[in-house]
Amino acid sequence: MERHVAIVGAGVIGSAWAARFALHGIDVKVTDPAPDVERVLDEVLANARAAWTHLGLVVAHEGTISVVGSIEDAVAGAGHVQESAPENPAVKIPILEAIAAACPPETVIASSTSGIKPSDLQPTIDNPGRLVVGHPYNPVYLLPLVEVVGGVATDDAAVQRAMATYTEISMKPVHVRVEIDAFIGDRLLEAVWREALWLVNDGVATTEEIDDVIRYGFGLRWAQMGLFETYRIAGGEGGMAHFIRQFGPCLQWPWTKLVDVPELTEELVQTIAEQSDLQSGHHDLRELERIRDANVAAILRALEANDWGAGRTLKEQRERLG
Numbered sequence: 001m002e003r004h005v006a007i008v009g010a011g012v013i014g015s016a017w018a019a020r021f022a023l024h025g026i027d028v029k030v031t032d033p034a035p036d037v038e039r040v041l042d043e044v045l046a047n048a049r050a051a052w053t054h055l056g057l058v059v060a061h062e063g064t065i066s067v068v069g070s071i072e073d074a075v076a077g078a079g080h081v082q083e084s085a086p087e088n089p090a091v092k093i094p095i096l097e098a099i100a101a102a103c104p105p106e107t108v109i110a111s112s113t114s115g116i117k118p119s120d121l122q123p124t125i126d127n128p129g130r131l132v133v134g135h136p137y138n139p140v141y142l143l144p145l146v147e148v149v150g151g152v153a154t155d156d157a158a159v160q161r162a163m164a165t166y167t168e169i170s171m172k173p174v175h176v177r178v179e180i181d182a183f184i185g186d187r188l189l190e191a192v193w194r195e196a197l198w199l200v201n202d203g204v205a206t207t208e209e210i211d212d213v214i215r216y217g218f219g220l221r222w223a224q225m226g227l228f229e230t231y232r233i234a235g236g237e238g239g240m241a242h243f244i245r246q247f248g249p250c251l252q253w254p255w256t257k258l259v260d261v262p263e264l265t266e267e268l269v270q271t272i273a274e275q276s277d278l279q280s281g282h283h284d285l286r287e288l289e290r291i292r293d294a295n296v297a298a299i300l301r302a303l304e305a306n307d308w309g310a311g312r313t314l315k316e317q318r319e320r321l322g
């Protein structure tokens with residue numbers, strides 16, 4: 001990318017975007033009113049570099065990350081803007097209006113929103129045809145997926161340019177063709193999260209037991225084949241049709257609470273927080289991030305050796321970085 005990238009909002013997600021762009025040799029300008037933004041950026045970049053070491057990636061040229069005092073200073077002349085402000089339309093929309101007023105008219109503005117439809121973000125911004133959602137997954141410097149979503153006013157060209165930018169930084173952009181709240185990944189995750197909250201609420205399992213069920217079991221399958229390919233195999237020689245016919249009726253059994261949501265009482269929040277402290281409280285945040293990153297990197301390298309799934313994206317990343 002010839003021009004710098006602007007990151008507006010540098011919390012969990014914005015700081016990791018900054019690291020991913022910089023590690024691909026792209027200069028980044030960041031703006032965020034938080035007083036400790038420099039510290040967060042430094043710590044996240046350090047974790048990103050460590051994660052890349054686990055991946056065996058060598059960075060030939062690292063871009064710069066500079067913090068500037070205003071949205072205008074960040075986005076003036078930017079080649080791509082990644083808005084990563086809090087998940088609240090009342091906060092995001094004025095920020096997007098300010099970005100659109102200050103950056104070149106052709107610059108793609110991408111929102112990292114986890115679920116707000118781009119059509120709800122674009123009506124009041126200048127040149128709304130260049131606004132897309134570019135929804136990443138945490139940690140952005142390590143996980144390749146980004147969901148790209150256009151709104152009613154978005155130009156196809158903006159979607160294509162966003163997809164090209166993300167490919168340039170070794171991501172796997174998936175175009176969410178039909179605009180829908182929460183897109184694809186978070187719709188699936190919300191369903192699992194809802195059921196997990198019920199299981200804790202009803203005293204069926206602790207946070208650790210639920211995590212064990214995932215990481216010792218179907219989580220390992222999901223990382224390499226997802227859902228449908230896994231279930232195809234589960235259907236045995238009868239394949240997918242047999243699988244659906246065998247397990248389809250369970251959907252009518254009481255195997256799931258579906259759209260019911262447990263009330264997030266203070267008691268339930270405390271129960272989950274206490275169980276989580278018991279499970280993981282002996283690690284601080286950055287340490288947990290490093291454990292996660294080393295494990296994800298190991299999985300990615302194993303998939304690369306098998307030339308499969310997200311390992312293919314890592315292989316392309318290695319070739320891209322030379």
Ligand SMILES: NC(=O)c1ccc[n+]([C@@H]2O[C@H](COP(=O)([O-])OP(=O)(O)OC[C@H]3O[C@@H](n4cnc5c(N)ncnc54)[C@H](O)[C@@H]3O)[C@@H](O)[C@H]2O)c1
Nearest residue numbers: 009010011012013032034084085086087112113114136138
């Ligand atoms: N946390 C995740 O796992 C995750 C994953 C994917 C997408 N997202 C999305 O990314 C976005 C950011 O989420 P997060 O988890 O990084 O939140 P966060 O609270 O960690 O970070 C938000 C940052 O925005 C800053 N901010 C507030 N007002 C601002 C302004 N006027 N200008 C610039 N910066 C401002 C805050 O100081 C903060 O540092 C949200 O839209 C969220 O839905 C989050």
